Amino acid sequence: MTDTVLDVRNLRVEFPTRHGTLTAVDDISLTIKRGEILGIVGESGAGKSMTGMAILGLLEPPGRIASGSIHLSGDRIDALDDRAMQSIRGRRIGAIFQDPLTSLNPLFRVGDQLVETIRLHTDLTKSQARTRAKDLMREVGIPAVDERIDNYPHQFSGGMRQRIVIALALCAEPELIVADEPTTALDVSIQAQITALLKRLCRDRGTAVMLVTHDMGVIAETADRVAVMYAGRLAELGAVEDVVRRPQHPYTVGLMGSIPSLRKDVAELQMIPGSMPRLNAIPQGCAFNPRCTHAGPKCRRDQPRIDSAGAACWLALEGATA
């Protein structure tokens, strides 16, 4: 049991608006073990970033956790006040975002930013912290650390900046890293370097990683398990090889078929008719049913749910949609 770093139970995130309450994350349960990378994949508006933000305690008001629980290594963290959450962020949960420039202060040398973060979370002296900062920069693969430590963020390339952000996230040796689209702003050859770095850190340090991305290719090469989200709900959750090779949920099947292959020639890409519903117009039953070719009466009536693995689809759950 101590092996489970993150345990999310029936998480529900709501946004009260003048026109009613929108449910951005609807009844999501998932766990991440030590040294495991869980991918969260979905299209824009599926709620994947929102799930990450809820775990980090960074939901923008009026967004709030309406029900469910989040445990970090056994400690409940979803009901903490801002002050307590602030001390957990950075110390126990590291965060990596898409754009490294927004995570770094352009006016300070990267070394000073690392030293400040290290000293905030540990009781090292200034010079000890600087030594530690250099070690971290070396660990994330920055060359010529002795010179680079006194450079400003704009003097680094995009890929190098993202490495600095990863070093920042590692300062306090967190149990969990939430990485939200960490490679999306980078070119493919740099993207591969960053995902390899994340994998190595996860393996060597036993950090649990939640990798939020829209890119199924990155998930296939990086994650151990993957959660596919649709309209704020979990559509499918399972081992990466299973979900990529033998998707069960019709949405996952359509999603995989719409990605052009590097090996197979197809005259036409598979299309999912229509588009994902807006949060104020999620259909009754299965959220995917209006776009699904297998939908039956049960799909339009009852919402299929999964707990820790499988596909939230009546066809997969019960073999029938009647």
Place this chain on the structure above:
Amino acid sequence: MNIRPNAILEVDALERRFDVSAPWLNRMIEGKPRRTLRAVDGVDFVIQRGQTLALVGESGCGKSTIAKLVTGLHPPSGGKIRFNGDPDRMQMIFQDPFASLNPRWRVGRIIAEPLRTLRPETPAERVAARVDELLRTVGLAAADGLKFPHEFSGGQRQRISIARALAGEPEFLVCDEPTSALDVSVQAQVLNLMKKLQKDMGLTYLFISHDLSVVRHMADVIAVMYLGRIVEIQPTADLFASPLHPYTRLLLDTIPDLDAPKRDRAPMGGEVPSPVSPPSGCSFHPRCPLAFDRCKRERPERRAQVHERRVACFAAEATSTGETTDT
């Protein structure tokens, strides 16, 4: 080989330089030199009528600059672009469907604009009928012409951009990352539409993308760019079956492959150098596993051995001369 008669676009030794010097006062006081960025540095290719040529490469390789040169949005600094067609029948589709549509115009007016500009004598009812027809062609409803761009999703906006491009009855379309801002399932819809339109109307595409799997799906011929130059140009199937340039191999090795995930790879190090001060000789040599002395000194040219299969690499030349000099 009969290449020229059927060519719609011929690009020859195309160059575009940008002046990125510090302001005059700084140069005077701090003694900073003038600096030039060679965004496009001697590029040549030919596009056959009815085909798709794709330019692929990482950010800053010059692929979008070529799109702007071909469409006349930038004047070239050197070289020639020959368009064997009616210049009015060249249109462009841009990456960002949020920035490329006027938010204050109704969709109908946006789509009608090329018609009004290119053929102002067209009677109003003819224009309206054509707009309805175009909306249906790209999979929207005729009634959508009365709406404003903000009422549409990203994929629908890109359909509007395509309808606008089709309004001038183009024969040649320059598409600069047309699906990069879209989700994959929406991307599939737009790519399928573009392929269908090409077949139905005999369109020719210059297709620019950083995504090799999209390019593989769309293109007949692929040109791989690195730091302002085309390092390799081959028909799509050949490029994937036998990539000749080490940079192409690097790209193919690093892109995630859903059918065979490379979970334990050791990615190649290094980054694209600054185009303001590119390395000597072959600009790829600092990252190249095959580089030898000559690569640092001399710039390899793409040898015109076979029109559709050329590579700018001394190492590839040395190993493959036998196989590529004939046919």
